[in-house]
Amino acid sequence: MLELKQIGMQFQEKRVLDDISITFESGQIIGLVAPNGTGKSTLMNVIMNYLSPKQGQVIVGGALKYTSKPNEVKIHQVMSMMPDQNELYNHVSGKNHMKIYQTMWNSRPELIEDTITKLGMASYVKKKTGTYSLGMRQRLCFAMQIVSDTKIMLMDEVMNGLDPTHVEMISQILVEKKREGKTVIIASHLLENLEQYADKIYFFKNGKLHLADDLAPGFSAETVTTIRLPKVTAEETAKIAAKFPELAMQKLPNDTILIDIQQQTDEQITALVSFLVASHISDFHFGKVSLHDLYSMEYQ
Amino acid sequence: MWNFIKWEVLQFIGNKKNQAVYIILLLLSLYYAVAVAPNYEPIEKVSRDEMQAAYDTREAFLESVEGRDQLYPLVEYAKFLFPDWNKLELQRVNALDEQDLAAYASATEDWYEFSNQTIYSSGDLFYYNPLYYTYGNRFAKDDGFYGYGYTASRFQDYTEGEHKLSYELFEERTAIQTLQRLLSDFLPFVILISSVVLTADIVLKDRRNPSLVKGFPLADWKRMFGKGIVAIVGSIAALFPLGAGLVLIGLREGFGDFMLGVPIYNTAMSIFNPGPELFTRIPMWEFLLLNLAFLTLWFVALVAVIILLSITVRLEFINIAVGLAIIFAEFLYFERAVSPFTDAYWYPTSYIQVGQVISGTRDFLYASQLFTMERGMLLVAGSAAVCILIILLITTNKRFSYTK
Numbered sequence: 129m130l131e132l133k134q135i136g137m138q139f140q141e142k143r144v145l146d147d148i149s150i151t152f153e154s155g156q157i158i159g160l161v162a163p164n165g166t167g168k169s170t171l172m173n174v175i176m177n178y179l180s181p182k183q184g185q186v187i188v189g190g191a192l193k194y195t196s197k198p199n200e201v202k203i204h205q206v207m208s209m210m211p212d213q214n215e216l217y218n219h220v221s222g223k224n225h226m227k228i229y230q231t232m233w234n235s236r237p238e239l240i241e242d243t244i245t246k247l248g249m250a251s252y253v254k255k256k257t258g259t260y261s262l263g264m265r266q267r268l269c270f271a272m273q274i275v276s277d278t279k280i281m282l283m284d285e286v287m288n289g290l291d292p293t294h295v296e297m298i299s300q301i302l303v304e305k306k307r308e309g310k311t312v313i314i315a316s317h318l319l320e321n322l323e324q325y326a327d328k329i330y331f332f333k334n335g336k337l338h339l340a341d342d343l344a345p346g347f348s349a350e351t352v353t354t355i356r357l358p359k360v361t362a363e364e365t366a367k368i369a370a371k372f373p374e375l376a377m378q379k380l381p382n383d384t385i386l387i388d389i390q391q392q393t394d395e396q397i398t399a400l401v402s403f404l405v406a407s408h409i410s411d412f413h414f415g416k417v418s419l420h421d422l423y424s425m426e427y428q
Numbered sequence: 429m430w431n432f433i434k435w436e437v438l439q440f441i442g443n444k445k446n447q448a449v450y451i452i453l454l455l456l457s458l459y460y461a462v463a464v465a466p467n468y469e470p471i472e473k474v475s476r477d478e479m480q481a482a483y484d485t486r487e488a489f490l491e492s493v494e495g496r497d498q499l500y501p502l503v504e505y506a507k508f509l510f511p512d513w514n515k516l517e518l519q520r521v522n523a524l525d526e527q528d529l530a531a532y533a534s535a536t537e538d539w540y541e542f543s544n545q546t547i548y549s550s551g552d553l554f555y556y557n558p559l560y561y562t563y564g565n566r567f568a569k570d571d572g573f574y575g576y577g578y579t580a581s582r583f584q585d586y587t588e589g590e591h592k593l594s595y596e597l598f599e600e601r602t603a604i605q606t607l608q609r610l611l612s613d614f615l616p617f618v619i620l621i622s623s624v625v626l627t628a629d630i631v632l633k634d635r636r637n638p639s640l641v642k643g644f645p646l647a648d649w650k651r652m653f654g655k656g657i658v659a660i661v662g663s664i665a666a667l668f669p670l671g672a673g674l675v676l677i678g679l680r681e682g683f684g685d686f687m688l689g690v691p692i693y694n695t696a697m698s699i700f701n702p703g704p705e706l707f708t709r710i711p712m713w714e715f716l717l718l719n720l721a722f723l724t725l726w727f728v729a730l731v732a733v734i735i736l737l738s739i740t741v742r743l744e745f746i747n748i749a750v751g752l753a754i755i756f757a758e759f760l761y762f763e764r765a766v767s768p769f770t771d772a773y774w775y776p777t778s779y780i781q782v783g784q785v786i787s788g789t790r791d792f793l794y795a796s797q798l799f800t801m802e803r804g805m806l807l808v809a810g811s812a813a814v815c816i817l818i819i820l821l822i823t824t825n826k827r828f829s830y831t832k
């Protein structure tokens with residue numbers, strides 16, 4: 129379990145982290161979503177104690193805090209952050225990179241071969257990393273963290289530079305880690321992927337973390353909450369609003385209209401659909417607010 | 429911890445700058461063995477011609493004053509001395525003619541003892557080997573005194589010990605003797621400069637890869653300790669490329685042996701009391717071991733200083749500059765025979781030339797009894813301990829991060 133208590137961080141006048149208090153439970157994949165430069169990496173660096181917050185505390189396992197160097201070592205024994213692929217040692221092989229992570233965290237040695245197999249790295253893992261492509265380096269960084277086998281794993285832009293096949297490979301391993309009871313915190317721009325695998329998704333805005341479910345009630349629920357109208361004109365929108373003034377409608381920057389139907393009765397929904405058909409609006413879908421929709425709402 | 433050290437070793441070996449240092453040392457060593465060592469011209473050479481010339485000159489002098497009385501006192505004095513001197517000279521010449529190296533060693537020991545006592549106490553009547561008087565050397569007589577005493581002690585060892593005698597041995601050309609000579613010359617500078625260059629980036633390199641190493645579950649002081657160990661072992665390893673040159677010299681001139689006596693200047697003796705007791709001797713193996721110990725102590729001190737600078741100033745250039753400043757600092761204040769007017773024996777930097785400190789040459793040059801190996805080792809170890817203590821204090825501070 130990882131608890132953040134009133135974390136605050138400020139760079140000159142800009143308040144990057146604003147009194148963040150949150151608890152991340154074990155056995156969950158947590159997604160952090162935000163545009164670049166909003167504070168995701170800062171938050172991860174604070175969690176790792178690479179940056180000292182102006183206020184607040186990071187608490188690991190219910191009691192451990194960064195109050196001393198020995199405590200920092202204890203925390204880093206159970207919590208790791210994925211390395212940056214630009215910082216790999218070009219003259220050292222991928223396997224040696226993995227070995228040092230395995231030995232430093234004293235994890236099971238067989239994890240190395242296991243991870244190499246799962247990530248399809250066998251053909252190049254013994255070569256020096258200076259010869260690796262972007263995707264190969266990214267996979268290696270992910271593999272290094274996997275072999276560290278810590279209870280809490282922080283991953284910043286883990287899917288960067290990966291093709292869909294490898295995104296899926298990594299996603300499967302993340303799900304596996306979740307089943308093992310690990311807490312995996314991922315900052316990513318691959319929204320569909322996050323939406324598919326994350327148990328909780330937080331949006332970063334104005335230094336605060338907002339749970340997606342709070343921004344869009346029912347986001348995580350498996351029920352239909354929304355009618356999506358991707359191609360409607362302003363006139364048509366106005367007509368719908370006039371006919372159904374009680375409806376909560378939201379226009380996205382890409383002109384898509386989302387109609388919240390969670391509070392509507394079956395009769396009201398039937399009436400709405402009939403109106404849309406009568407108005408020759410045939411392109412509409414029942415579903416949920418997607419992560420893309422939320423991202424558009426919050427940041428565009 | 430052990431795993432971290434292994435990782436650092438991997439980094440150290442793969443570091444191109446470090447590889448370059450080892451290759452340069454290897455090339456330097458081979459160049460020395462091939463181009464410099466064969467041209468080594470010792471002052472105290474085995475030269476039958478020189479001995480014969482000296483003998484003939486004295487004989488001619490004795491013949492010229494034969495039967496004359498009422499001689500000038502100094503001439504009388506020379507007339508009194510020369511027969512004994514020439515007797516020893518003739519023994520040396522005859523020994524060489526008969527290829528009797530043991531006899532040559534014994535006569536040479538006696539010759540140097542006799543010559544040293546005679547020349548040093550003669551005022552300006554007699555002179556040491558002219559090569560001591562080159563380049564306006566103000567201390568030529570002292571150097572001659574030291575050189576003759578040193579050579580006498582050496583030849584005493586050849587006489588008393590069980591060594592395989594050779595002309596190369598007499599002229600200190602064998603591999604082990606070359607090493608001994610270089611340790612009292614420029615070799616400590618080369619080795620310590622290498623150590624500084626090898627160590628300069630051992631901490632700061634991690635600032636290029638912070639995300640890889642920052643999160644290691646290992647205390648910063650342990651990391652510094654591990655890096656220090658690697659730097660010290662790496663510095664000691666720099667001695668191996670130098671060994672290649674010694675092997676070449678050994679194949680050409682012979683290797684010498686580890687039981688050879690190395691003359692140690694007896695600082696307690698008065699410079700006005702020349703004699704065999706002016707130098708004691710220790711076996712070559714002990715001399716080399718003491719040098720290795722002292723150099724290792726210097727490695728510890730230099731590595732500690734560089735690590736301290738790396739976590740405070742955090743500039744590689746400063747690491748190298750300060751390291752070199754420590755190595756060459758003595759040139760700023762060194763002056764011969766200034767013992768009564770200097771407290772330089774309290775400066776660790778006065779003990780860089782480890783071979784000279786151990787052999788007592790440093791004491792001789794300062795005309796002092798205070799530049800001892802024991803004091804040097806204590807000062808260097810003390811300085812290292814202070815640096816290590818400060819490193820510990822800094823790295824155990826909870827705000828500290830060496831990769832920032």
